[in-house]
Amino acid sequence: MQGDIHAHDVSRCTAVTLFLWDSINLKLRPKLIAELAPGARIVSHEHNMGAWKPDAVIYCDDFTSGRRGKACGAKNAADRTPIFKWIVTKEVKDGRFARP
Secondary structure, X not given: OOOOOOOOOOOOOOEEEEOOOHHHHHHHHHHHHHHOOXXXXXXXXXXXXXXXXXXXXXXXXXXXXXXXXXXXXXXXXXXXXXXXXXXXXXXXXOOOOOOO
């Protein structure tokens, strides 16, 4: 579905993909946490969620560089883009974002 995420009820979503700036992610964070059920996943290309630490991060080749490898993995490098994944949990819904 494509539309205005601020106006849309996302409570039935099980996965949300974001390609927004950090500042927009932070503005959306309370809505996503409030409306998404535990177990829902959020994936963001390159931009984080502030104090809410991701459950997983992979780094992908920068496809605009013309590199043919186009691979993703755990290794970070200057020419790789992070992809962040968060899972909404009961603890997150209770306001406990930071993971040890």
